[in-house]
Amino acid sequence: MPQPSMKAVVIRAPGGPDVLKIESLPIPTAHPGRVLIRVKAFGLNRSEMFTRQGHSPGVKFPRVLGIEAVGIVEELGEGVTGLAKGDKVATAMGGIGRDFDGGYAEYTCPPATQVQRIETSLPWEVLGALPEMIQTAWGSLYKALRLQRGEHLLVRGGTTSVGLAAAALAKQLGATVSSTSRSAGRADFLKEGGADHVFVDDGNLANEVRKTFPDGVDKVLELIGVTTLEDSMACVKIGGIVCMTGIVGNKWSFSDFNPMEKIPNGVCLTSYSGGSDDFMTTPLGQCAKHVESGALKVHVGKVFNIDDIVEAHRCMDENKAGGKIVVLT
Known part of the structure; x- marks a missing residue:
């Protein structure tokens, strides 16, 4: 047969x-x-x-x-x-x-x-x-960035699916969220998804962030990649963390990277890629229940x-x- x-x-x-x-x-x-x-x-x-x-x-x-x-x-x-x-x-x-x-x-x-x-x-x-969207957002926020209630998170690449999920999860935790978009017309969309502040991203965001938050933000979720990573590190306060998770910018690596020059004093740089173990420890069922109730927007x-x-x-x-x-x- x-x-x-x-x-x-x-x-x-x-x-x-x-x-x-x-x-x-x-x-x-x-x-x-x-x-x-x-x-x-x-x-x-x-x-x-x-x-x-x-x-x-x-x-x-x-x-x-x-x-x-x-x-x-x-x-x-x-x-x-x-x-x-x-x-x-x-x-x-x-x-x-x-x-x-x-x-x-x-x-x-x-x-x-x-x-x-x-x-x-x-x-x-x-x-x-x-599955993959929640696993990536959850792991980036809680495993890599160790985000806490009351902290200020900047999501670089806020209109991506992971960026939207991360903003929603961070707001549910009780964090303040800033999200970025290349288009000012996406501001209302991002705010509906949980962002408290929206920055229009032209690749040089640090000066604008520092105008609004002079000390910088606590944590940055970098979803664009190395094309904006150096600028993202300049957005963070001393003791803050930047996590590179995404490569929406379609560039995988720095052409020339000097850590002593590129990483600001006292700023931590990490990454998150996720694996099957990370997926299995992601509370996907719990998140699904929050989506059902409307407490978590996807x-x-x-x-x-x-x-x-x-x-x-x-x-x-x-x-x-x-x-x-x-x-x-």
Whole structure:
């Protein structure tokens, strides 16, 4: 009997959005320690765009991309405990979509060590936005920045999906939040998402921040990357922390970096990338409950069907989503 098949998005060579093709592949087998998930939705991430463009040397093609997915447990591999068929689950990180086929498909089969069970009534298009976005924002704020109630957080790249989630989480904690956008027209949008102050970012923000807050802010979440990192470090007060998490600026490293010259006295510089362990310690179920109650706002930018994956990636490339892009299967 032939093995049952599924619809999947396959990339066989790097390039633009058009290299993503819908193909029929065998449904994965739940080998020992793995969980077969019937995917209901998955979010798009810029790391997948970089992989598609050929900037992830460790990823071999052909590959089904997708570093996250939400869905329903279809089958459990031998030795898997704590989950049952029919459970709602989320998976992210840990090699999914990079070392093995990921969430851009009707089924995916990650290790159980990176699968969280979630009790929620959220619709799939909202739940699908959460795993990687919340994991990244949560880890950046609480693990890397060690944000505390009453502190002042600056989110550099405030209109990104992670920036919006971070602002919402920080406000829920009781922090003061400033967010940035390159467009003054996005100020109301950012304030609706939790920002107390909005700065228009032309790449040289420190002087404007210091005009409003002469001592600087306590913490900076840097989502643009090295193109603005030096300026972000100038926004922080002595004893403050800057965490580089994102690379929306599409530049991975400094051309020339002298730490003694670039890092101000008394300012701490760290980073956050997140892994499967970080994902599993993220209280995703708790956050989902806060989203259900309205206590935590998340911004789903646009929702696509899996058949429209090329259009979805094009939307991501052009930064036109206005929030997290979610794809339904």
